[in-house]
Amino acid sequence: xxxxxxxxxxxxxxxxxxxxxxxxxxxxxxxxxxxxxxxxxxxxxxxxxxxxxxxxxxxxxxxxxxxxxxxxxxxxxxxxxxxxxxxxxxxxxxxxxxxxxxxxxxxxxxxxxxxxxxxxxxxxxxxxxxxxxxxxxxxxxxxxxxxxxxxxxxxxxxxxxxxxxxxxxxxxxxxxxxxxxxxxxxxxxxxxxxxxxxxxxxxxxxxxxxxxxxxxxxxxxxxxxxxxxxxxxxxxxxxxxxxxxxxxxxxxxxxxxxxxxxxxxxxxxxxxxxxxxxxxxxxxxxxxxxxxxxxxxxxxxxxxxxxxxxxxxxxxxxxxxxxxxxxxxxxxxxxxxxxxxxxxxxxxxxxxxxxxxxxxxxxxxxxxxxxxxxxxxxxxxxxxxxxxxxxxxxxxxxxxxxxxxxxxxxxxxxxxxxxxxxxxxxxxxxxxxxxxxxxxxxxxxxxxxxxxxxxxxxxxxxxxxxxxxxxxxxxxxxxxxxxxxxxxxxxxxxx
Amino acid sequence: xxxxxxxxxxxxxxxxxxxxxxxxxxxxxxxxxxxxxxxxxxxxxxxxxxxxxxxxxxxxxxxxxxxxxxxxxxxxxxxxxxxxxxxxxxxxxxxxxxxxxxxxxxxxxxxxxxxxxxxxxxxxxxxxxxxxxxxxxxxxxxxxxxxxxxxxxxxxxxxxxxxxxxxxxxxxxxxxxxxxxxxxxxxxxxxxxxxxxxxxxxxxxxxxxxxxxxxxxxxxxxxxxxxxxxxxxxxxxxxxxxxxxxxxxxxxxxxxxxxxxxxxxxxxxxxxxxxxxxxxxxxxxxxxxxxxxxxxxxxxxxxxxxxxxxxxxxxxxxxxxxxxxx
Numbered sequence: 001x002x003x004x005x006x007x008x009x010x011x012x013x014x015x016x017x018x019x020x021x022x023x024x025x026x027x028x029x030x031x032x033x034x035x036x037x038x039x040x041x042x043x044x045x046x047x048x049x050x051x052x053x054x055x056x057x058x059x060x061x062x063x064x065x066x067x068x069x070x071x072x073x074x075x076x077x078x079x080x081x082x083x084x085x086x087x088x089x090x091x092x093x094x095x096x097x098x099x100x101x102x103x104x105x106x107x108x109x110x111x112x113x114x115x116x117x118x119x120x121x122x123x124x125x126x127x128x129x130x131x132x133x134x135x136x137x138x139x140x141x142x143x144x145x146x147x148x149x150x151x152x153x154x155x156x157x158x159x160x161x162x163x164x165x166x167x168x169x170x171x172x173x174x175x176x177x178x179x180x181x182x183x184x185x186x187x188x189x190x191x192x193x194x195x196x197x198x199x200x201x202x203x204x205x206x207x208x209x210x211x212x213x214x215x216x217x218x219x220x221x222x223x224x225x226x227x228x229x230x231x232x233x234x235x236x237x238x239x240x241x242x243x244x245x246x247x248x249x250x251x252x253x254x255x256x257x258x259x260x261x262x263x264x265x266x267x268x269x270x271x272x273x274x275x276x277x278x279x280x281x282x283x284x285x286x287x288x289x290x291x292x293x294x295x296x297x298x299x300x301x302x303x304x305x306x307x308x309x310x311x312x313x314x315x316x317x318x319x320x321x322x323x324x325x326x327x328x329x330x331x332x333x334x335x336x337x338x339x340x341x342x343x344x345x346x347x348x349x350x351x352x353x354x355x356x357x358x359x360x361x362x363x364x365x366x367x368x369x370x371x372x373x374x375x376x377x378x379x380x381x382x383x384x385x386x387x388x389x390x391x392x393x394x395x396x397x398x399x400x401x402x403x404x405x406x407x408x409x410x411x412x413x414x415x416x417x418x419x420x421x422x423x424x425x426x427x428x429x430x431x432x433x434x435x436x437x438x439x440x441x442x443x444x445x446x447x448x449x450x451x452x453x454x455x456x457x458x459x460x461x462x463x464x465x466x467x468x469x470x471x472x473x474x475x476x477x478x479x480x481x482x483x484x485x486x487x488x489x490x491x492x493x494x495x
Numbered sequence: 496x497x498x499x500x501x502x503x504x505x506x507x508x509x510x511x512x513x514x515x516x517x518x519x520x521x522x523x524x525x526x527x528x529x530x531x532x533x534x535x536x537x538x539x540x541x542x543x544x545x546x547x548x549x550x551x552x553x554x555x556x557x558x559x560x561x562x563x564x565x566x567x568x569x570x571x572x573x574x575x576x577x578x579x580x581x582x583x584x585x586x587x588x589x590x591x592x593x594x595x596x597x598x599x600x601x602x603x604x605x606x607x608x609x610x611x612x613x614x615x616x617x618x619x620x621x622x623x624x625x626x627x628x629x630x631x632x633x634x635x636x637x638x639x640x641x642x643x644x645x646x647x648x649x650x651x652x653x654x655x656x657x658x659x660x661x662x663x664x665x666x667x668x669x670x671x672x673x674x675x676x677x678x679x680x681x682x683x684x685x686x687x688x689x690x691x692x693x694x695x696x697x698x699x700x701x702x703x704x705x706x707x708x709x710x711x712x713x714x715x716x717x718x719x720x721x722x723x724x725x726x727x728x729x730x731x732x733x734x735x736x737x738x739x740x741x742x743x744x745x746x747x748x749x750x751x752x753x754x755x756x757x758x759x760x761x762x763x764x765x766x767x768x769x770x771x772x773x774x775x776x777x778x779x780x781x782x783x784x785x786x787x788x789x790x791x792x793x794x795x796x797x798x799x800x801x802x803x804x805x806x807x808x809x810x811x812x813x814x815x816x817x818x819x820x821x
Contacts, residue, residue: 302707323709332707340707343700345767354697355708363688406708 002066005030005193006051006162011060013043013050018423020046023060024219026195026212028162033184033194035204035225038214038237039453044197045087047214048164052077052084065161075104083155084164087197091147093140098122100139101154125157129183144171152180156187163187164195169203170289181207199287201230201490213237231483234490238453238482248458251441254278258330258414258445260299263308265469268294272308272471274464276414276445281436283460284449286489291469292449293335296416300325300332312414326355331407335418335449337396341403344392348384349373351391351402356409376405380435397428404435415439418449433459453482467491506816510761510776510809514783521787528790538672541782543568543730543746545675545775547753548760549682550726552774553719555757557699558766559626561720563615564727564753566637567608568746571731573641575604576650576741579657588650597657601732608728609721611637616717626720634750641743650741661736671733678726683771695719700767755802756781759809780805 006028013021021043028034036044049055051062053071062069064080071077077084091100098118099106107117122135131149139147148171155163169177184194184207198204204211205225213220213236220236258276263269269291276282284292297303299310301319310317312328319325322332334340343351352373353360360368373387380401384394391399400420407415417436421429436459440446450456456463463475465488472488505512521528547564554561577588578600611633618629663670686692694715697705706712730749735741760777762769784805788798 321709321711322707323711326709334707336703339701340703343697343704343767345700345763346696350693350696354693354705355710357690357693360690362690363684364690364693 007063009061012058022217028193030193031191032209035208035211036197042214043217081161083158083160085155085168087166091139098135162193166197234486251279253280259311261309264306265298266306270469278443280461281440281446283456283463285456285485286466290466329413331412333417342391347388349387352405397424414445416447525790537782537786539669542671542675544752545778546678546730548756549678550723551753552757555762556769557719561723562630563633564750565746566634567727568731570637570641571604571608571728572735572745573645573741574607575600575732576735579654581652584652604732605728609725612721612724616720620713620716645743658739661733755806
C-alpha cells in the first residue's frame, strides 16, 4: 500500500470542442487537506466529477487505496467511501432536513422507513459536528448557508475516506466557516483525506497541507503549503503568455456616457459606482459569484436594485425592465446563451429581430426582416444555411453571433457583454473579440465581463475588479496584470 | 434536388396528406360521405370547436393551456340568451327586461367571457401559478356562475334575428362556419403578421430569452388568455344562436376537443411551435374522423378509443420529427 489514499494519473477528459483535462495528476495522502487550485475553467471540478463517477475519464489511471478504480456512478463512489460536496446545492426543498441527509439510504425497519431512527441519527450527527439546525425543519425554510451546512453534514455522514469539497464556503457566514474548519479538523484526526477546492487564498493557507495547481486543464505543480507563498501560487495559477488573440485597437475615448452611483442589489452587490466613456471597453474581473452578472442585470432592468442611480448622458434613467433599457440604447449579451439568449425553436431571422420588432410595423414587413437579417448574417459571417434555419441547429459561436446581431440591430450606445466567448471555439472567439473592438472604435461604450483574465487584460481600457459583491479596484490598462487582478479578486489585497 | 423538395413538402404538410387519405378512404367506403350536405354538416359540427381552437392555440404556443373554455361557452350562452329572449315570451329569465336590440345580448356575452379570460391572464402572468391550475379553477367557477344565473334551467325562445347568427346561411355556407373562418383568419394573421405573434412565439420558445430581449412577458400573456376566452365567448354566442337557447350545461369538454385539434395540428406543448395551417388541418381531421367513423359504421364504443389513439400517434410522430431536427 502506498502512502497515498488516492492517486490520479494522466487523466484526460474531452467534451465536444474542448479538452477539459489534458493529462493531469493528483495525489492525496490520508489525514491531509489537499487544496486544488486554479482559475475558473482550469478543470478542477471536472477532475472531481471524473473521480466520483459523474463523468467518465477518456484515459488515465485512478488508484484508490492502491487499487485501480473506475466508478461508473455516484452510488458506487459513495459506497466505496468517496463523498462530495458540490458547488451547486441540490436540496429537495419541500422535504425535511433529515430526509435530505438520508436520501436514498433511509434507515428502514423491514420495508418501512424508520423515521424515528432517521431523526435520532441526524441529531447525533448534528451534535457531533456542532451544527444547530432542527432536523425536522423543512429544507426550504433554511438559509442558503444552513443548506450548505446540511450538505456538508450529509457528505460527512457517509463516513468516507475521502471527502471532496467544491467551494464549500462560497455561501457560508464567518461562524459557519469556523465550524466547517473544525469539522475538517475532526476529519483529519480520523484519517480522512479532504480535497478542498477554493479560490480563497486565506482559507487555503489556513487549513490545507498540500496544494495542487491546475491551469487550462493542465497540471502545474504540487507544493507543500509551508514551502510556498501567495504570490508564487497566483503566478502559477495564471502565469501564461498573452497571445495575439486580442486585436485591441487604441481608439479615442470620449465623454462619459454611463454613470452608476452607489448601486446595490440585496446580498449580491454592495454599493458599486463607476463611469463608462464613449469608445471605452471597461472590463469586469472577478471570480464566479463575485456579483458582476448581478450588477449588470440590475443596470439592465432584469433585477431589482435596492439602491443606486444610473445616469446616461447626464440624465437619470428609470429602468424597470429590459425593454426600458433597450429603449435607452443599453443592450445586454447574456452569459446564459441557451437559457436567456436564443429561442432555439425559432429561426435565425426571428432571433435576430426579436428585440427590434417595433421597427417592422403593422402588419410586419417581412421583406425588411429578411433584408436586415441577411445583412447581419453577412456582416458577422454567421455560418447558417439561411435565415430560416432554426437557431438550435447552429454551433455555439454562431448562436452567439446571432445574439450579437440582435444587439446591433437596436443601434446601442452601451453594450454589456457577459462572458461573450464562453464555450465557443477559438476561431469564433477571436471574431467576437474583433467585433467588440470594432464597436468600441465606432464610439460605443462597452462593459466586458469575463472570467478569463487574458481576455480582460487584452481587451479592456480599464478593469473593474469585484470580490464578493463589492468593487475592490478600478485599474488602468497599464497598471493591470494578472497577479494584481487576482489578488484583488480573491480578496487578498485590501483597499 | 427535386426529391428533397418533395420530401420537405411532404414533411411540412404531412398532416394535410393524412386528411386527404382519410377523406379518400371514407369516400371509397361510403360515397355518400362526400355529399355537400354531409360536408356542411362536418363543418357546422366543428365550427364552435374550431373557434375555441383558434384561441387555445395561443395558450399552448405560449407553453400554457386554457381549460376554462367549455365553461365560458356555457356561461356566455346563458348570459347572451337572457338578453335576447322573445319579448312577449311568458317565462323569460328577466320578465321586466325591456325589448333590447340583439347587439346588447351579444355584447354582454362577449364581455363576460372576455372578462374571465382577463382574469385567467392576470392569474397566469402575475401569480405564476401553472396555467393548468388557474384555468381549471376558472373552469369550475364559470360553470358554477352559469348554473347560478339560470338555476340550471335552459334559457329558450330566442329572437329570430339572434338565432339567424347561428342558423343562417351566407354565400352557400352556414354563418357559423364563416365565423370560424374569420376567427381562424384573425388568429393566423396575428400569428404571422404582427409583433404580438412574434412575441408569443418567443415567449413560448424561451420565456427568459424573450424577457431579456425586452419583451414584456406579462402583458403578452394577459393578451393571450384574454383572446383565448374571447374566442370561447364568440363560440358561446353562436352556440346559443344555433341551438335557439342558452344552457348552463353547454360546452362540456369542448376545451379538450379544441386542445386535441390544436395538438394534432402539430402545436408543441413545450411551446414556441405552432402553425395556423396545422391547426386548421387538426380541426378538420378530428371532424372528419368523427363523421367518417359513423359513415363507415364503426362500433360507437370503439370510436373514442380510435380518436385517442390518433391524438397520441400524432404527437409521437411530431416529437420524432422535431427530435430529428435537433
